[in-house]
Amino acid sequence: MENKLSGSPTSLVDQFVIPGDEGLDLSTMSNQTIKLGSSLRQDGDVLSVMKAGTFKFSKPNKYWVESSQKRYEPHAGDSVLGIVVDSKADNFLVDIKGPALAFLPVLAFEGGTRRNIPKFEAGTLIYVRVVKANPGMNPELSCTDASGKAAEFGQLKDGFMFESSTGLSRMLLSSPTCPVLDALGKKLSFEIAVGLNGRVWVNATSPSTVIVVANGIMNSEFKSEVQQRGMVEKLLQNLKLSSQSFSYTYMIPTSTFIGCLLLTNFLQLTNMKQTSLMFSLQLDN
Amino acid sequence: METRLANIWRLTVNEKKFIETALQSDLRIDGRRPFDFRNISIKFSREEGSAEVQLGQTHVMAFVTAQLTQPYKDRPNEGTLSMFTEFSPMADPSFEPGRPSEAAVELGRVIDRGLRESRAVDTESLCVLSGKSVWAVRVDLHILDNGGNLVDAANIAALAALLTFRRPECSLGGEDGQQVIVHPPEVREPLPLIIHHLPIAVTFAFFSNESTVVIDPTHYEEAVMGGRMTATLNANNDICAIQKAGGEGVLQSVIMQCLRIAGQKAYDITTKIKNAVESYNTERALRKIKRHPSSVALDISGAGVNIGKSQNKPVPQKGDSERSNLTSEKSMADQSMDIEGEAKSSEQQQTNKIDGDAKNFIGGPSSWDPYSAGVNSDFLKASLASRGKTLPSRKEQDSRGENMSGEAKPVEPPEDINVSLSNIEASETVLRTNGEKTLKDAVKPKNKRKMKSSPTSER
Numbered sequence: 001m002e003n004k005l006s007g008s009p010t011s012l013v014d015q016f017v018i019p020g021d022e023g024l025d026l027s028t029m030s031n032q033t034i035k036l037g038s039s040l041r042q043d044g045d046v047l048s049v050m051k052a053g054t055f056k057f058s059k060p061n062k063y064w065v066e067s068s069q070k071r072y073e074p075h076a077g078d079s080v081l082g083i084v085v086d087s088k089a090d091n092f093l094v095d096i097k098g099p100a101l102a103f104l105p106v107l108a109f110e111g112g113t114r115r116n117i118p119k120f121e122a123g124t125l126i127y128v129r130v131v132k133a134n135p136g137m138n139p140e141l142s143c144t145d146a147s148g149k150a151a152e153f154g155q156l157k158d159g160f161m162f163e164s165s166t167g168l169s170r171m172l173l174s175s176p177t178c179p180v181l182d183a184l185g186k187k188l189s190f191e192i193a194v195g196l197n198g199r200v201w202v203n204a205t206s207p208s209t210v211i212v213v214a215n216g217i218m219n220s221e222f223k224s225e226v227q228q229r230g231m232v233e234k235l236l237q238n239l240k241l242s243s244q245s246f247s248y249t250y251m252i253p254t255s256t257f258i259g260c261l262l263l264t265n266f267l268q269l270t271n272m273k274q275t276s277l278m279f280s281l282q283l284d285n
Numbered sequence: 286m287e288t289r290l291a292n293i294w295r296l297t298v299n300e301k302k303f304i305e306t307a308l309q310s311d312l313r314i315d316g317r318r319p320f321d322f323r324n325i326s327i328k329f330s331r332e333e334g335s336a337e338v339q340l341g342q343t344h345v346m347a348f349v350t351a352q353l354t355q356p357y358k359d360r361p362n363e364g365t366l367s368m369f370t371e372f373s374p375m376a377d378p379s380f381e382p383g384r385p386s387e388a389a390v391e392l393g394r395v396i397d398r399g400l401r402e403s404r405a406v407d408t409e410s411l412c413v414l415s416g417k418s419v420w421a422v423r424v425d426l427h428i429l430d431n432g433g434n435l436v437d438a439a440n441i442a443a444l445a446a447l448l449t450f451r452r453p454e455c456s457l458g459g460e461d462g463q464q465v466i467v468h469p470p471e472v473r474e475p476l477p478l479i480i481h482h483l484p485i486a487v488t489f490a491f492f493s494n495e496s497t498v499v500i501d502p503t504h505y506e507e508a509v510m511g512g513r514m515t516a517t518l519n520a521n522n523d524i525c526a527i528q529k530a531g532g533e534g535v536l537q538s539v540i541m542q543c544l545r546i547a548g549q550k551a552y553d554i555t556t557k558i559k560n561a562v563e564s565y566n567t568e569r570a571l572r573k574i575k576r577h578p579s580s581v582a583l584d585i586s587g588a589g590v591n592i593g594k595s596q597n598k599p600v601p602q603k604g605d606s607e608r609s610n611l612t613s614e615k616s617m618a619d620q621s622m623d624i625e626g627e628a629k630s631s632e633q634q635q636t637n638k639i640d641g642d643a644k645n646f647i648g649g650p651s652s653w654d655p656y657s658a659g660v661n662s663d664f665l666k667a668s669l670a671s672r673g674k675t676l677p678s679r680k681e682q683d684s685r686g687e688n689m690s691g692e693a694k695p696v697e698p699p700e701d702i703n704v705s706l707s708n709i710e711a712s713e714t715v716l717r718t719n720g721e722k723t724l725k726d727a728v729k730p731k732n733k734r735k736m737k738s739s740p741t742s743e744r
Contacts, residue, residue, distance in 0.1 A: 083295045095295055125297040160303040160314065201299070207307035215316055238316075 013057045017065060021049045024063070037064025068167020068221070072097040072197035074133035079153075081161065081195030082141065084124040092120055094128065097163070097197040100138045104128060108142040110150035118155070125156045125201060127193050156193060159203030160210050166198050168221040180220040183232035184213055212239050293378055296508045304509045308497050313506070315341070319499045320546055325554065327445050327561040333475070333569075334450030338442040341503065342432025344376075347442035348425045349450040353465065356412070356419040364411020364419040368397040370426045370439070377431035388435075393426065395528045396440050399484040399517035403525035406447060407479035413455055418465050420452060422478065433503035436515050440486040441558060448483075448562045451475035484525040485554045486517045487547035491533050498539060500546065514540070516547040520555040 039051035053067030323341030334349035512532020
């Protein structure tokens with residue numbers, strides 16, 4: 001990886017960059033095709049950075065800048081958590097934290113016909129997939145995956161939803177499991193759905209568990225692995241888990257996109273990579 | 286229009302249900318118990334009269350300014366206190382710039398009522414010229430981040446800002462005594478406002494389940510709650526104001542319980558505010574004192590004039606006994622420690638006297654004005670004579686702070702002022718050239734002078 005960038009004095013891969021930095025000197029790579037991801041722009045011979053973030057590279061030839069912000073920019077293929085605002089004849093109007101409300105066609109459900117249109121009232125939380133996201137237009141959503149199956153999309157009942165930044169969502173969805181989820185999952189049993197738009201939904205049998213998980217996740221974005229685990233330990237101590245009941249542990253990482261099994265946890269990475277993992281985190285005490 | 290729709294913060298049915306379910310088991314979503322306040326942090330800026338308060342995620346800033354205006358016709362002897370609130374759009378997507386919304390007006394009104402009706406701020410002391418000229422104090426509240434419970438946070442910010450605000454001192458002058466002269470802060474120390482007590486606002490949120498009450502609601506809880514009540518009390522458990530605008534009906538017993546709890550919280554918050562203000566004040570005073578060694582030249586003349594004045598005062602107590610004590614207390618360090626028991630020689634008595642004067646000058650508002658009072662050349666010489674020896678000790682004593690102010694004043698043997706002029710002038714010039722000196726530097730000249738002065742003391 002570094003050898004390719006021998007032309008530039010310091011390789012900026014995995015470094016923090018700010019707008020105006022030159023990511024790569026393209027004159028040294030004239031016979032290669034590289035793919036540029038978000039926040040990178042070609043200015044003649046120079047690859048300049050448009051947003052502050054971490055400069056990332058993945059083989060064979062993809063470069064992008066990963067930044068974290070509270071705003072969400074809709075992108076086709078993302079799985080997000082939306083809140084239904086209104087329902088029209090043909091669409092539900094859904095807020096996905098983007099610049100415009102998104103449309104969810106009433107038929108975009110598995111086995112959806114005019115007869116069994118789901119009744120979503122205002123304020124319903126749904127897990128949806130972004131189908132189309134063109135600039136200037138309202139994004140389009142769907143509650144099915146690309147092949148038409150339900151795949152865990154749809155309404156999320158009970159639980160608690162909180163908003164944070166897109167960087168946190170990506171961290172929660174990364175593989176291997178991020179430390180905070182790992183540490184929490186070892187001791188607590190909960191369900192979690194992470195939207196790439198910065199929204200996270202947590203559900204568990206007892207409210208105290210939900211609160212501990214939610215607070216742990218909210219505070220973990222800028223912590224290192226050790227700090228995350230330490231924080232989770234403290235939270236769990238406060239919770240006094242000595243009397244928690246036993247449940248089964250299942251971990252099924254897959255590299256293909258599958259419909260759900262037991263509890264839900266959809267993971268999707270950034271727009272450069274598309275893999276999804278399924279996760280159930282449960283207790284062992 | 287649609288963009289605005291997209292940007293509003295929305296509440297889902299899941300959250301509403303969850304918050305209420307959790308409250309049944311006395312759990313709040315940020316892990317607090319129902320009657321816990323969030324962490325309060327109070328910060329001040331270099332400007333006097335501005336405070337920034339963080340209550341969890343809620344950020345509020347308060348600024349206090351004052352202007353001379355005409356009083357109201359029906360209250361010619363009282364100054365005025367007015368409150369302006371600004372809900373900045375960066376605090377919440379639903380805040381819009383321009384005219385204050387209903388919530389903004391209500392917030393300003395609740396805080397204003399707490400301060401005005403309870404007469405916490407003494408408005409009569411703000412009167413300069415009855416019927417013509419009074420101070421109008423204006424408090425500007427800026428909401429920077431809405432994390433819930435803006436009223437309480439804004440109230441604390443307003444109180445902290447009012448406590449640290451200093452208004453310029455003004456006096457009546459002119460030919461007919463009717464002109465108001467406002468003295469700039471460099472000339473005369475500005476005065477604090479007189480605040481009798483601190484009314485603290487405590488907000489309660491009621492939920493649809495009748496007996497569920499929480500204190501200090503967060504943003505989420507405010508969206509879900511059925512009603513709210515703000516009680517403003519002071520640390521003595523006097524109720525200054527209560528505000529319950531609409532919302533669910535609440536049992537009388539619940540209200541009484543809330544008031545009891547509010548009393549305890551008000552006491553806690555009052556101590557927090559007072560501690561923060563005190564540490565800010567000491568820090569500010571220290572800053573002022575450190576400035577003085579660089580302005581020694583001015584002080585010399587000032588102290589000199591004071592010495593002249595004090596010569597006319599009866600020579601107090603410590604006469605010859607102090608001289609004998611000199612031999613036992615030689616080191617500067619000892620002197621600095623105990624200004625009263627120390628330095629009982631001719632020079633050192635002068636030291637103390639001048640230090641006392643200087644300290645009086647530094648410490649607080651003084652009635653003596655170095656710029657307006659003329660400097661008598663005789664007194665100046667006299668002061669220089671005594672001053673030269675005393676400057677080093679004075680400097681270190683300055684840095685000690687106010688604890689020595691005033692104590693040295695009585696120690697004044699007038700007859701020793703005109704001692705060894707030459708010695709003193711020499712040492713004085715030395716001192717003048719060395720701007721900031723440390724304790725050690727100060728010690729050396731003193732020792733030298735001791736050798737010289739011993740023959741003089743034996744005179």
